[in-house]
Amino acid sequence: MSNLVSADAAAIIAVTFCVLMGALAVFQAALIAGAPIGQFAWGGQDRILPTSKRIGSATSIALYAAFALLVLQHAGLIAVIAWPEFADIAIWVLAAYFVLGIIMNGISRSVPERWTMAPLCAVLAVLTVLVALG
Known part of the structure; x- marks a missing residue:
């Protein structure tokens, strides 16, 4: 089966995903700081x-x-996961x-x-599926 999403599109989608993850990390850091x-x-x-919930927020950031990293790897932008088969399965687990x-x-x-x-989870789910299809 050919890829349903082009490599260029998958790269843009992956970067968009990472920007949203970064924004969520800042949000969680604010919660940890007592905002x-x-x-x-x-x-x-x-x-x-x-x-206890601040610890959960720290775990969320990690x-x-x-x-x-998983999404960037699957989009072909980095190579940090040694087992591509793991990444192929993990991307669908992440979407779920x-x-x-x-x-x-x-x-x-x-x-x-x-x-x-x-709604943010819906956007992240769609972005993850699109990268998975790339």
Whole structure:
């Protein structure tokens, strides 16, 4: 089967994905620093996150970096994963993760989280699928 997304398009999509991951990392860093924007994350129950959720935000930043590396690798922009077969499977797992994120954020009790993070997960899911098809 030929690639459904050109290499140039996949590269642009991958960079766009990484920009969004970077923005989310900045958001999570702000939460860690105590910014009163917790209504947009972790169920929206805390304006300022408690320590346990700040640890979750730090973990999220590390995951975002791994997600970015995976997407960049799959788009052919970098080569950091030694097993291409792993990357071929992991990219679809990542897409499924973002689909799950749409659902989980969509049922959040926090209206701000529902209206920002669910659509953002939808965009990330689409970008991931497009890179996967490249």
